[in-house]
Amino acid sequence: MSFVKGLKCRECGKGYPKEALHVCSFCFGPLEVDYEYEEIKKVISRELIESRGKNMWRYKELLPLDGEPTVGTQVGYTPLIKADNLARKLGVAELYVKNDAVNFPTYSFKDRVVSAALSKAKELGFKTVACATTGNLGNSVAAQAVQGNLESYIFMPSNLEQGKVIGTSIYGTNVISIDGNYDGVNRMCSEIADKYGWAFANINIRPYYAEGSKTYGYEIVEQLGWKAPKHVVVPMAGGSLIIKIGKAIKEMTELGLIEKSNTALYGAQASGSSPISTAVKRGSDVIAPVIPNTIAHSIAIGNPADGFYSVQAINDSGGCAEDVSDDELVEGIKLLASTEGIFTETAGGVTVAVTKKLIEQGKLPRDESIVICITGNGLKTLEAVIGKVEKPCVINANIESFNAFMKKREVCTA
Amino acid sequence: MPVKVRIPTPLRSLTNGSEEVIVEGNSIKEVIDNLETNHKGFKERLCDENGQIRRFINFYLNDEDIRFKDNQETQVNDGDQISIVPAIAGGKTL
Numbered sequence: 001m002s003f004v005k006g007l008k009c010r011e012c013g014k015g016y017p018k019e020a021l022h023v024c025s026f027c028f029g030p031l032e033v034d035y036e037y038e039e040i041k042k043v044i045s046r047e048l049i050e051s052r053g054k055n056m057w058r059y060k061e062l063l064p065l066d067g068e069p070t071v072g073t074q075v076g077y078t079p080l081i082k083a084d085n086l087a088r089k090l091g092v093a094e095l096y097v098k099n100d101a102v103n104f105p106t107y108s109f110k111d112r113v114v115s116a117a118l119s120k121a122k123e124l125g126f127k128t129v130a131c132a133t134t135g136n137l138g139n140s141v142a143a144q145a146v147q148g149n150l151e152s153y154i155f156m157p158s159n160l161e162q163g164k165v166i167g168t169s170i171y172g173t174n175v176i177s178i179d180g181n182y183d184g185v186n187r188m189c190s191e192i193a194d195k196y197g198w199a200f201a202n203i204n205i206r207p208y209y210a211e212g213s214k215t216y217g218y219e220i221v222e223q224l225g226w227k228a229p230k231h232v233v234v235p236m237a238g239g240s241l242i243i244k245i246g247k248a249i250k251e252m253t254e255l256g257l258i259e260k261s262n263t264a265l266y267g268a269q270a271s272g273s274s275p276i277s278t279a280v281k282r283g284s285d286v287i288a289p290v291i292p293n294t295i296a297h298s299i300a301i302g303n304p305a306d307g308f309y310s311v312q313a314i315n316d317s318g319g320c321a322e323d324v325s326d327d328e329l330v331e332g333i334k335l336l337a338s339t340e341g342i343f344t345e346t347a348g349g350v351t352v353a354v355t356k357k358l359i360e361q362g363k364l365p366r367d368e369s370i371v372i373c374i375t376g377n378g379l380k381t382l383e384a385v386i387g388k389v390e391k392p393c394v395i396n397a398n399i400e401s402f403n404a405f406m407k408k409r410e411v412c413t414a
Numbered sequence: 415m416p417v418k419v420r421i422p423t424p425l426r427s428l429t430n431g432s433e434e435v436i437v438e439g440n441s442i443k444e445v446i447d448n449l450e451t452n453h454k455g456f457k458e459r460l461c462d463e464n465g466q467i468r469r470f471i472n473f474y475l476n477d478e479d480i481r482f483k484d485n486q487e488t489q490v491n492d493g494d495q496i497s498i499v500p501a502i503a504g505g506k507t508l
Binding site for chain 2: 011023024025026027028029030285308353
């Protein structure tokens with residue numbers, strides 16, 4: 001049975017039917033899925049959730065479908081790692097990494113939103129799905145469209161990393177590469193969505209899509225033993241994920257699944273594309289759009305769709321936001337890899353580097369639980385670290401060469 | 415003084431389909447009040463119950479966002495052009 005009442009404008013509260021709509025026609029505010037929480041409360045429990053498969057659909061009462069999921073049924077339930085080595089390095093007591101770099105099927109948290117979006121698109125009767133993407137979303141829409149027997153069109157800026165481009169084309173989708181930045185691509189896609197009648201994951205079916213992000217938050221809480229962390233550091237592009245992690249914790253609290261917590265949310269951006277962290281630091285809720293200039297392409301959104309509400313979520317939680325340079329984010333990638341054996345992409349490097357910065361600034365306390373959100377895989381953004389890691393030493397295939405290599409090494413490291 | 419106001423598609427039902435209307439006013443606020451006088455129903459679509467411009471509606475005066483000027487108090491001059499743009503997901507191209 002469905003617990004979805006319909007859609008509701010987040011600004012003026014006007015109600016809408018469960019259709020492919022995302023903007024209020026009265027006040028232009030964003031639409032959100034409206035649930036029957038009283039009914040959900042009657043059926044949901046920790047035991048029910050724990051009895052289900054280890055994937056994001058174990059929380060299906062809180063996801064926006066009328067029926068069972070049909071696309072991406074194995075997505076989610078990625079590892080939450082207690083990162084003791086990194087904690088020691090950063091000088092904090094309790095640190096965790098939620099690792100969506102190993103999400104299924106395309107190694108980023110976007111698999112969650114796409115599973116929700118494409119399952120909903122099928123329910124609504126769409127045959128063609130599409131998206132505007134900075135890379136990860138395109139990978140996932142293309143892959144999961146294959147799984148769902150849907151036709152797909154992926155629109156991306158032309159400056160993306162090879163891993164993101166090939167990691168989309170390989171699925172036999174229609175890739176359209178656009179000379180321009182993400183914001184321009186997104187604006188164009190809004191018009192295409194209207195004209196062609198396709199389900200654009202992050203545009204006309206955005207209310208359903210965005211709900212998939214909540215499962216990242218539910219999993220953190222469940223994996224911590226049904227307890228919300230004190231602090232969560234989240235990368236921000238459009239700003240949706242940080243809002244939905246906050247919403248996930250709030251829902252679990254109100255449904256009685258966990259004790260009340262005061263989780264603070266911290267937003268991480270690259271300095272070359274930091275409209276949200278800039279607004280938070282300025283103490284304003286007005287987002288000044290920017291033209292992105294950073295190697296963190298996956299989070300290079302200059303005009304964030306959920307900018308206003310992400311600022312609000314951060315401020316209401318008692319957290320803050322920070323941004324780091326491209327050099328710092330590369331160091332962040334290397335730090336996570338060399339302490340925890342996790343190779344994340346540029347966005348993850350930003351999140352690790354911002355965590356480090358906030359700890360050094362005293363804004364993240366050293367004695368309370370912190371979760372770092374790693375949302376993508378480093379193998380997709382090799383360009384960011386080429387030339388920044390040690391090159392392998394080439395030797396001949398005999399023991400003398402190796403002995404010579406070791407000897408030289410001893411001298412170097414002595 | 416008269417200024418030109420560009421109307422987004424969802425609001426054209428209030429202007430009999432016109433993409434552009436000419437309105438009098440010395441500030442954005444006066445322009446909004448006169449839009450309401452000439453085309454009833456405009457103000458409740460553009461402003462909340464406190465009279466503030468709704469968060470997901472952007473006003474541009476000669477392509478500059480009025481939030482970076484004086485908001486509704488922003489002065490307008492003869493021949494200026496005002497655009498009303500819904501701040502839908504992703505918004506305007508830079």
